[in-house]
Ligand SMILES: *[C@@H]1O[C@H](CO)[C@@H](O)[C@H](O)[C@H]1NC(C)=O
C-alpha cells in the first residue's frame with residue numbers, strides 16, 4: 380500500500396511538473412439564477428469572516444480549549460459511541476475458538492454475503508466489518524475526529540473549485556440502497572458533469588453521486604466529529620478522478636476518489652420553512668432497495684443542495700466509510716454546516732432498512748494512526 384502510494388505520488392509529481400506551465404485561473408464563483416431559491420444565503424449558518432479566520436490561527440497557534448469545548452471533549456471521550464475497532468488479530472483468534480456445542484446447534488440467520496450493519500450488537504456490526512471486507516480493518520480508515528487545534532494549517536492554498544454546480548441533469552436516480560438515500564445524476568453529456576479541482580486535489584475529479592448519514596434524533600448522525608461535536612446529518616458528495624474511466628475503475632486507485640463532506644445543523648427559527656425542498660422525494664423510496672426517478676422538470680442542481688463552495692475545510696487521506704472501505708479517498712470536510720429543519724430530518728428518519736428504521740447509519744470514528752489532517 381505504502382509503496383503503491385509512493386509510486387502514485389511520483390507519477391503525479393511528474394504530471395504536475397509537466398502541467399505547471401498552465402496558468403492558474405482565479406476563483407470562479409458559479410453564476411446562479413437567484414430565482415432558483417428565494418434567499419440562498421439563508422441556507423447556511425453564520426460563520427466568522429473567512430479572511431480573518433486563517434490569520435487568527437496562524438498568529439495564535441493552537442488555542443487552548445474553552446470550558447465548553449473541554450466539557451464537550453470529556454463527554455465525547457467517555458461516550459461509548461466513540462468506538463475504536465479492536466485489534467483485528469485478537470478478534471480473529473477469538474472467532475476461531477470453537478463455540479460451545481449448544482451454541483452451534485442453534486440456527487442463526489446467516490447474514491447475506493457482503494451485508495453489513497450499523498448496529499454494534501450485530502454479528503456484522505462495525506467492529507466486524509473487516510470480516511465483510513478485510514480492507515475495513517486497514518490503518519487509514521474513515522471517519523475520524525477532526526480537531527481544529529491539532530490540524531496543520533495550510534498557508535499557501537490553491538482555491539477549491541466546483542465547476543458546473545448549477546448544471547441541471549437529465550434525470551436523477553434516487554435510491555434507498557438499504558444503508559442510505561443516494562442521489563445519482565444522469566447527465567445529458569459528459570461536459571455537464573460537475574468537476575471538483577484545486578485545494579488538495581492534483582487533478583480533476585468528476586461528480587458521481589451524493590448520499591447521507593443521519594441519526595435517530597438530532598444529537599447524533601454525522602460520521603465525522605468536528606471539535607468533539609457530532610451533527611444530526613452529514614452529506615457525502617462522491618467524485619472520482621478524471622484520469623480513470625469510471626467510478627468503479629477509479630475507486631481501486633490510490634488517487635481514485637475525493638469525497639466532500641458537509642455537516643447539517645438544525646434550523647429551528649421558522650417551523651414551516653422549507654430549506655431543502657428536494658427532501659420531498661424521499662417519500663418515494665421508503666422501502667429498502669427501492670428507487671425513484673426524478674424527471675427533468677423536477678431536477679435540481681448541486682448548488683441547490685450545498686450552495687457556494689467557499690468554506691474553510693479539513694483534508695486528510697482516508698477511506699470509504701462503508702465496506703469495502705477502500706483507502707483511496709481524499710477527504711474534504713467543510714467546517715461550515717448547512718441547515719436543515721426537523722421536519723426535513725423526519726423525511727430521512729422515515730426510511731426503512733432491511734432490519735428496521737434506517738437511522739444511525741454512521742460508522743464509529745476510526746483511529747488516526749499518525750495521519751496528518753490539514754486545515755485549508
Ligand atoms: C482529536 O483529538 C482526539 C482526542 O484528543 C485525538 O484522539 C484525535 O486523534 C485528534 N484528531 C486529530 C485529527 O488530530
Ligand SMILES: *[C@@H]1O[C@H](CO)[C@@H](O)[C@H](O)[C@H]1NC(C)=O
Pocket residue numbers: 595596597598599
Ligand atoms: C438520541 O439518540 C441517542 C443515540 O441513540 C440516545 O442515546 C439519546 O438518548 C437520544 N436522545 C433523545 C433526546 O432522545
Ligand SMILES: [Zn+2]
Pocket residue numbers: 590591592615700
Ligand atoms: Zn457516506
